[in-house]
Amino acid sequence: MFALEIKGLKASIGDFKLGPINLAVRDGEIVGLIGPSGCGKTLLLRVASGLHDALTGKIFMGGREVTNEPPHKRNIAFVFQNDALFPHYDTYQNIAFPLQLKKESNIQERVSKKADELNGLREYLEKFPKELPAGIKKLTAIGRETVRIFDMIFMDEPFERLDKKVKTELRAMIKRLLLKIGRSVLIVLNDCEDAMAIASRVYIMNDGKIVSSGNPIDIYNNPPDLFSMELFSPFGINKYEDMIFRPEDVKIAGEGLLASVQHTSPYDSRNALCNIKINDTDCVALIPIEAAKNKELHIKITKSFKVM
């Protein structure tokens, strides 16, 4: 059963054209949208959730067509990129708001339970948005959206502009929460590390269209095309002659290309990021620390795409 199914969807904003888009999210699945800035990820999320009109195509949620239904009739949660918290409400009031709006019961108890679920939120319950660190603001927005019963959650770049430590903690917490809630998720992600940490499947977008999809770890290990490789390159990209390849696709070999090691910096307990020269071309390689102690190395490039 699909929580969300999108068929032949087209939409536009200003001069930008989205689609045609075909996409599906299964029940309980966490699906990511990833692609360069401006490729239409937010617009797709907004059309899928009913915040922006479709031009053509159909949207189904739980098997029911919702293409022309407003967001409040779709029983969804939506975490905005800018959090959209009420500035004059404290954290407690922000989370309680959707429950108060629907005159629901046990509000205090439910907000309290949500604060416990979102570790660290409890001590900020009486603080206002302008007093909150960015990660706690995001948790508050997630708390407010997930305190109600809902069928599906849409999240727009929840890890944007967070420092690495906060982002890593928040990512783990959101993943735990999403798995616990067990609802389907469509989430816009900034980079491949977020995708691998959060999503079981991603759709890769470019210029208003979906160009490929798959499990993010499989895509990282074996990118289907150059565009996906460039997107799934946490250490950047090398170009040597007509080959494009990633630092982690450089392996030490008994024979092969000869590379001189210029500069080394440890990356983790086993590997180092090295500036190397292959003939006269500067490249970067992620190789074992022991190997990086050599002045010269024989290497082979295990995965590359050819460019003209």
Ligand SMILES: Nc1ncnc2c1ncn2[C@@H]1O[C@H](COP(=O)(O)OP(=O)(O)OP(=O)(O)O)[C@@H](O)[C@H]1O
């Ligand atoms: N209100 C608007 N008026 C005109 N054009 C817009 C408007 N909002 C967005 N666009 C354009 O639509 C395109 C898609 O925008 P969208 O925000 O969906 O991209 P995105 O992939 O989410 O980008 P980012 O990762 O930077 O948030 C962009 O080229 C953007 O400039």
